[in-house]
Amino acid sequence: MTITEVSKKFGLSPDTLRYYERIGLIPRVHRNESGIRDYTEEDCRWIEFIKCMRDAGVQIEALIEYVALFQQGDATVEARKQILIEQREQLIARIEEMQKALERLNYKIEQYETKVVPAQNKLKR
Template identity: 45%
Template sequence: MTIQEAAERSGLSAHTLRYYERIGLIHSVRRDGSGHRDYVERDLEWLDFLTKLRTTGMPIAEMCRYAELRRMGDHTAAERRAMLEAHRDRVRCRIAELQQDLKVLDYKIDIYRGME
């Protein structure tokens, strides 16, 4: 599929896809006979995972390290797992913080409701 089709399906812009390729987050995408990028389903699955990492707050540099380890092969699985476990712990902490913030918002909303 073309970069435009991959962008549409992934929810990322073509500019972002090119940037991700340039910094090594995605491998050099296969090219068709005309030299245009030719994305496949496996590329979209990887982009979906990268999007989840980014949405949950993983820094780009850490994502690049993870991608580099992935390209190095199965012998890096333990390090990749450790990276994901550490990131999961940070996400859980952030969720707990957000839950506390939500309680404060609910409290304030209840005060305003009581004033009506």
């Protein structure tokens, strides 16, 4: 697949894909005879994984380290697992913070609804 096709498939700009490759966030992409990136299904799986993790707020540095360890082979399985565990813990903490914020927003909206409805009823009388 070309960079344009991959860009459309994952909703990432070609510049973002090039940047991800340059910083090691995704492994080097094979190039065809003309030097144009030729994304394989494996490359697309990496992009899908990275996009999912980034959308969840996982740190770029952690993902770069994860990819580098993955490329070193099976000897790094425990280190990779530890990175994922740490990122999961951070994500759980962010979800809890977001849940508190959601509850606060719901409370505030409810307060406005209880004040607006009685005020509107007074106007109708």
